[in-house]
Amino acid sequence: MAKRIKLLYTIPNFDTAGSGKVVYDLVKHIDKTKFEPHICCMHTRGDYFKTIENLGVPIHIFPFAVNYRPFYSLSFRIWKIRQFFKKYQFDIIHSWHWSSDFTEPLAAKLAGIPFVYTKKAMGWGNKAWRWRSQLSKAIVTINKDMETQFFSEMKEKVNPIPIGLKVSDFGILEKTYKAQDEYKVKPNDFVVVSIANLVAVKGIEILLEAAKQINISKLKIFIVGDDTSDYAVNLRKEYESNQVIFTGKRQNIKSYLALADVFVIPTKDEGRKEGQPIAPIEAMLSGRVVLGSKISGIKDILQPFQDCLFQPNSVEDLKRNLEMVMQMDVNQRAELAKEMFKFASNHYTIEKSTALHETLYLNLYRN
The missing domain is CATH 3.40.50.2000 (Glycogen Phosphorylase B;)
Incomplete structure (x- = not known):
């Protein structure tokens, strides 16, 4: 049997369904003969966490993104994230963090692991979004305006994949x-x-x-x-x-x-x-x-x-x-x-969305 690609989905919490439901659907429907999905979040609170546990996949509780301040310890804290990524030998990291945080993609870069994030909203208020994007191997957009408004200078990274539902x-x-x-x-x-x-x-x-x-x-x-x-x-x-x-x-x-x-x-x-x-x-x-x-x-x-x-x-x-x-x-x-x-x-089907994500992951892994 060929090696399964080890995917890590990161999301801050499962306090509400929201993005958690999208991660749930992706993990549930992805081809388990090709992929080995893991989930990482920052705590176990939230009504939806029990639903996520029922997926039966490994769930890691770890601060995969950290505050920039105090600056004197930032490099050490980013290195700890890098060590976590390396410890489990993830092949691809896909972030569902809502934030413009760049500590997570920097840690992935230091670990030599391709990093993907999904742009979930139409905010672009600081330079950190550009740093987060430049550190990413690929970016998933969920509407057409995102590509022209935010990523016109890095179109080669953009993968349009609308969120899918189970019809x-x-x-x-x-x-x-x-x-x-x-x-x-x-x-x-x-x-x-x-x-x-x-x-x-x-x-x-x-x-x-x-x-x-x-x-x-x-x-x-x-x-x-x-x-x-x-x-x-x-x-x-x-x-x-x-x-x-x-x-x-x-x-x-x-x-x-x-x-x-x-x-x-x-x-x-x-x-x-x-x-x-x-x-x-x-x-x-x-x-x-x-x-x-x-x-x-x-x-x-x-x-x-x-x-x-x-x-x-x-x-x-x-x-x-x-x-x-x-x-x-x-x-x-x-x-x-x-x-x-x-x-x-x-x-807007979950089958179409999952297939597009699988193609993205396979391309990143092979390249």
Whole structure:
């Protein structure tokens, strides 16, 4: 039997699913006859850590990235990371760290191990990102804008690999009128759902203002997600009503997608913007029409559906899009949702994402 390529996936923690779910899917689906995956994180806390343990692969608890200060001991601390990488004789290191940290790729360089990182968000606020990129053998991007905005001078390192989902976990949902936790709608209601952690960049007030301007009693809005932030509390004070329901964080996402006539992601074009949002893809794979702001990441997901994109931060533009979908009859909406389902199930599968990662790893190992 040929030697399996020893992969190390590094990620700070599994406090939430997020990137942890992507690492889980990669490790679960990668060809174990060719690859031997390991995981390294900084602690064992977090609800999702138990799920990761169930994968049955080696998990290392080690500080694979360190603070730059104090500078006098930085070289020693980087050398300790290098020693850890060498001890286990990893062939490739793939980092899912959100940070611009360069201590991890420098330690990998000193150990002579090819280093890859996935660029997960549209932030590029300091020189450390450039150092991290220059120390990397390859960079995985998850939307098209990343290549032109960040990596135009190092295109040879870029590997576009969108995050994939397991399509069989989804399917076109039958329209329902009652969520699992007792929220109800009427058959003639038009239901809008948005799923997000409620922070200011998500632009939920853009959606709520658009709905307010439409001013039709049958329009019902469900905002699903953690609503404990100051931003969320202020939204609830201003907008919560019989028509606008804040559910808080929920696990039964499909229950709300089944209520929906349309899913809306109104992220603003500012701050730490989307890399590749997962919620709209889940909505498409559930057979729902999706409307989204025209920003990085979302543009890719809705690329064939330009009429479903609206200008970010524009209440008026989103209002027009909502009215467009509301004016469709049931069959027209169903046909559009079906087209979206086909696009998502062809372009955002875990099988496709895993195959592209495997090709990248094989190329790095052979070269």
